[in-house]
Amino acid sequence: MLPxxxxxxxxxxxxxxxxxxxxxxxxxxxxxxxxxxxxxxxxYGWLATVDADNIITWVNPFKDVAPIILPWxxxxxxxxxxxxxxxxxxLSVDPITSPDDYVVAAIYTNRGV
Numbered sequence: 001m002l003p004x005x006x007x008x009x010x011x012x013x014x015x016x017x018x019x020x021x022x023x024x025x026x027x028x029x030x031x032x033x034x035x036x037x038x039x040x041x042x043x044y045g046w047l048a049t050v051d052a053d054n055i056i057t058w059v060n061p062f063k064d065v066a067p068i069i070l071p072w073x074x075x076x077x078x079x080x081x082x083x084x085x086x087x088x089x090x091l092s093v094d095p096i097t098s099p100d101d102y103v104v105a106a107i108y109t110n111r112g113v
Contacts, residue, residue, distance in 0.1 A: 006031065006039065031061050041089035044096075048089035056089055056106065060096070068095060070104060085109050 003022070009015035009030055016031045031047075037057070041048035046058045046068075058068040085108060092103040 040086050043091035044094035046091060046095070050086045050089075054086060056086065056104070058091070058095070058104075063096065065096060 003020075005019045005021060006016040007019045007026070009017050011030075018027045018029055018031070019025070020027065037049035037051045039047055040050045040056070045062050046060045049057050049059065051057075053072075055072065056070040058070070086106055087109065088107040090105050092105070093101070095102050
């Protein structure tokens with residue numbers, strides 16, 4: 001039941017539970033977050049994470065599918081002296097149902113150093 005929020009688990013700092021806003025209920029399902037990655041979006045059951053090197057990875061904790069690791073964004077090379085912050089990432093369609101025909105959109109900012 002949507003929308004869902006990821007909330008910290010009492011058991012471990014690396015685990016998250018799902019909370020249904022509509023049902024006002026915490027589900028016993030626990031997600032193990034990837035170490036040192038930040039969640040920056042979700043679409044079609046996939047979670048987008050970003051690491052310290054701004055590598056975006058899509059994982060689907062609900063299906064037995066391999067993660068999708070996106071290539072490094074080419075614009076990083078044009079602005080070598082800038083820091084980037086990826087704010088939001090989304091999918092156009094589910095990569096499971098359209099593996100050769102989906103688009104990833106990212107909202108990011110850069111800051112000169």
